[in-house]
Amino acid sequence: MEINDILMAGNKSKGQRPYYLDDPAVERVLNITMALATELAVLRERLDTVERLLDSKGVLAQTEIETFVPDSAAAEARQLAHARYVARILRIVQQELEAVAQPENNKPMTEIAADINEM
Amino acid sequence: MDYNLPPVWTQLQQHEVFPTFDHDERARYNFLSNLNRFIATTVAPATKVAYDRRVESEFVATHGRSFQNRLELQEAMQHEPLYQTWAALRRCTMEMRQQNGRAATLRQAHELAAKVENLNRDNDKLILTPNFVQPPYLEHVDNHLMPGSYRTAYFDKDVSNAANYDSGLFVTSGGLLGSLTDGGGKAIAHWVKEMYPDFKPKRILDLGAGLGHNTLPLAQAFPDAEVYAIDASEPFLRYGAARAKALGIENVWFVQMNAENMAAFTERSFDWVQSTMFLHETGGHAIHRITKEINRVLAKGGLTLHIEQPPYTADMSFYEQFMRDWDAYNNAEPFWGFLHDLDPRDLMQEAGVAAENFIQVYVRAINDLDTAQTDATMQEDYGRTPRWHVFGGWKR
Numbered sequence: 001m002e003i004n005d006i007l008m009a010g011n012k013s014k015g016q017r018p019y020y021l022d023d024p025a026v027e028r029v030l031n032i033t034m035a036l037a038t039e040l041a042v043l044r045e046r047l048d049t050v051e052r053l054l055d056s057k058g059v060l061a062q063t064e065i066e067t068f069v070p071d072s073a074a075a076e077a078r079q080l081a082h083a084r085y086v087a088r089i090l091r092i093v094q095q096e097l098e099a100v101a102q103p104e105n106n107k108p109m110t111e112i113a114a115d116i117n118e119m
Numbered sequence: 120m121d122y123n124l125p126p127v128w129t130q131l132q133q134h135e136v137f138p139t140f141d142h143d144e145r146a147r148y149n150f151l152s153n154l155n156r157f158i159a160t161t162v163a164p165a166t167k168v169a170y171d172r173r174v175e176s177e178f179v180a181t182h183g184r185s186f187q188n189r190l191e192l193q194e195a196m197q198h199e200p201l202y203q204t205w206a207a208l209r210r211c212t213m214e215m216r217q218q219n220g221r222a223a224t225l226r227q228a229h230e231l232a233a234k235v236e237n238l239n240r241d242n243d244k245l246i247l248t249p250n251f252v253q254p255p256y257l258e259h260v261d262n263h264l265m266p267g268s269y270r271t272a273y274f275d276k277d278v279s280n281a282a283n284y285d286s287g288l289f290v291t292s293g294g295l296l297g298s299l300t301d302g303g304g305k306a307i308a309h310w311v312k313e314m315y316p317d318f319k320p321k322r323i324l325d326l327g328a329g330l331g332h333n334t335l336p337l338a339q340a341f342p343d344a345e346v347y348a349i350d351a352s353e354p355f356l357r358y359g360a361a362r363a364k365a366l367g368i369e370n371v372w373f374v375q376m377n378a379e380n381m382a383a384f385t386e387r388s389f390d391w392v393q394s395t396m397f398l399h400e401t402g403g404h405a406i407h408r409i410t411k412e413i414n415r416v417l418a419k420g421g422l423t424l425h426i427e428q429p430p431y432t433a434d435m436s437f438y439e440q441f442m443r444d445w446d447a448y449n450n451a452e453p454f455w456g457f458l459h460d461l462d463p464r465d466l467m468q469e470a471g472v473a474a475e476n477f478i479q480v481y482v483r484a485i486n487d488l489d490t491a492q493t494d495a496t497m498q499e500d501y502g503r504t505p506r507w508h509v510f511g512g513w514k515r
């Protein structure tokens with residue numbers, strides 16, 4: 001048998017899955033979030049490995065990382081990256097806000113379709 | 120400050136057939152064992168606080184009385200947000216642990232099978248039964264959310280589910296079972312030697328031994344004994360026999376056999392019949408067939424012991440029963456609750472142990488990892504705490 005490890009790793013076990021939160025949709029998001037949290041922890045552990053290896057090979061000392069002060073161009077680039085990152089993560093919140101702020105741009109597509117049919 | 124951290128995965132003994140984990144696979148397990156410890160030490164106690172402060176008093180206010188059984192309590196808890204969070208997280212980490220362990224072991228399934236087969240070639244310690252029929256209860260459930268459970272081989276001689284099991288108990292227990300995940304077996308071997316220094320079993324039988332985690336310590340404690348590890352699972356026996364060989368243990372035979380019918384063993388042929396975390400994975404009728412078989416194969420003057428979680432006795436609070444019962448329905452251990460409602464004295468009577476020779480004690484895992492939690496810092500995590508109820512006795 002061919003082993004599709006990607007798909008098979010995530011196989012469901014026998015029996016109906018219980019949901020615990022009042023809204024299963026929230027629990028679905030919780031599960032996705034916890035998986036992402038795991039991957040972030042994994043990335044940090046990997047980065048820690050890289051830092052320690054660089055340190056032990058004398059490429060840089062870990063204290064240099066802790067005391068690193070970016071120059072102004074680097075500081076701005078990094079803050080910009082954070083800003084873009086936050087906006088990506090919280091896209092849905094921004095869009096829910098725009099929906100309320102601009103009701104004229106928030107018609108149901110069926111209504112828009114009917115509108116267009118008259119155009 | 121002692122943060123009481125779980126050990127890292129690289130502290131596990133990497134025996135010859137142990138799956139190889141790459142950097143990130145290890146890191147996933149390291150994180151998950153921390154997550155489990157956080158859930159056990161911080162989130163689970165919040166559930167108890169909510170129960171004490173809210174759930175019970177609200178029930179009393181509505182019904183004019185407190186809970187009369189654990190099912191009423193269970194029903195009331197379903198609506199408690201702190202319980203919901205705990206349960207959702209616990210389920211989530213169990214599923215993640217399975218997925219991550221499977222991802223690592225399935226990608227190397229063919230290499231693992233080859234390594235195991237190499238050690239098992241000409242290994243007379245592995246005795247499989249062609250056309251073995253799995254007991255129906257093992258077909259019916261994927262125990263502790265392990266897809267395919269013990270029974271499944273994805274190809275001829277596949278051992279990936281056993282390798283996944285071996286790699287992952289570390290995560291579920293937060294490393295509390297030791298570097299070879301054998302803390303239970305070590306504890307029982309130690310206890311028996313301390314209590315009965317004159318007991319020198321020549322033949323030992325371990326029922327539902329799985330891959331032999333807790334069998335090997337018995338064989339090491341009694342190197343002159345012949346030890347039989349029986350199980351229904353071909354992949355676990357294959358992996359277990361290779362693992363034992365890799366660890367240099369030569370007095371354990373891994374035999375595929377149903378514990379309900381051990382006709383291959385003659386009457387009174389064992390001095391010690393042991394089981395470890397086995398009875399709760401059997402069935403309501405099967406368990407009585409098993410106790411009868413224990414009685415049949417156990418020698419007069421022999422010892423039988425069974426490591427389980429404690430039974431739900433009248434003096435156990437409904438809250439504790441409810442928490443202990445959680446695994447039955449939420450971690451796919453459906454017989455767990457029924458077993459713990461049975462009186463171990465009755466079971467042992469069936470196994471040939473008269474009431475006056477009945478024994479029950481608690482033993483705690485013997486853990487060789489120095490980062491293990493100490494007694495003082497150990498949080499009760501009900502079904503997960505590595506402290507077990509042992510029952511059994513002597514057949515006089």
Ligand SMILES: C[S@@+](CC[C@H](N)C(=O)[O-])C[C@H]1O[C@@H](n2cnc3c(N)ncnc32)[C@H](O)[C@@H]1O
Pocket residue numbers: 254257269303326327328329330331332333349350351352355376377378379394395396397400401405
């Ligand atoms: C939770 S595992 C315990 C493994 C081992 N005793 C340990 O402590 O690591 C339970 C084992 O019991 C086996 N089992 C369940 N019912 C059985 C039966 N009727 N005959 C033989 N093995 C059985 C399963 O295949 C599984 O490997």
